[in-house]
Amino acid sequence: xxxxxxxxxEAAINHWRAKKPSPDGVTLAPEVRxxxxxxxxxxxxxxxxxxxQGFPPGAWAAWLDWYQTTPDxxxxxxxxxxQGDELCKGCGRTFDEVQRWPAMxxxxxxxxxxxxxRESSSWRFNRYAERAAEGAEDAQARAAPVxxxx
Numbered sequence: 072x073x074x075x076x077x078x079x080x081e082a083a084i085n086h087w088r089a090k091k092p093s094p095d096g097v098t099l100a101p102e103v104r105x106x107x108x109x110x111x112x113x114x115x116x117x118x119x120x121x122x123x124q125g126f127p128p129g130a131w132a133a134w135l136d137w138y139q140t141t142p143d144x145x146x147x148x149x150x151x152x153x154q155g156d157e158l159c160k161g162c163g164r165t166f167d168e169v170q171r172w173p174a175m176x177x178x179x180x181x182x183x184x185x186x187x188x189r190e191s192s193s194w195r196f197n198r199y200a201e202r203a204a205e206g207a208e209d210a211q212a213r214a215a216p217v218x219x220x221x
Contacts, residue, residue: 073178074120075134076185080110083137102133123178138177145187147195163193 084106091100099107109130113121126134149161152169159169168175168183175183187193 073176073182074122075126075178076181077110077113077119077121078185079137079181080106080113080121080134083134084110086137086140087133101129102136105129106133123176135177138181141181141184143180144172145184145193145195149194160194162195163187163190 084103087100087102087106091102093099105127109121109127113119123131145162145164147161150169151160152158152164152166157166158164159166162169164172164183164187172180188196191197
């Protein structure tokens, strides 16, 4: 069974803290409290992951609400698995992950996102981003007004 990583729980807590801030600096929204209880137990027991089975219903609902705000797929429409690669050069997913993605649950998808983000070897995280930044710089340079003699 898939497991939720502590960093996703932290992100969900921060999502809810921004969505429902404490009115007095002490009181927590029910969603924050539910997630914080799980988080505290993970810290206490030195766990990085918690099984999605048995996850408290209130914390699960709060986590799913945060999950809905994240991108569904890492795909950047440059798929090398269709060319026979076992690992996509564009997004970093394995061939199996690309094939099963529509049927995967949110926790499995987040595990794949965590892995490809940690590896950061795909074009999604380096070459593609660099090319996009270079394109933006070129466009900005072309749009800059020219002063002085012509």
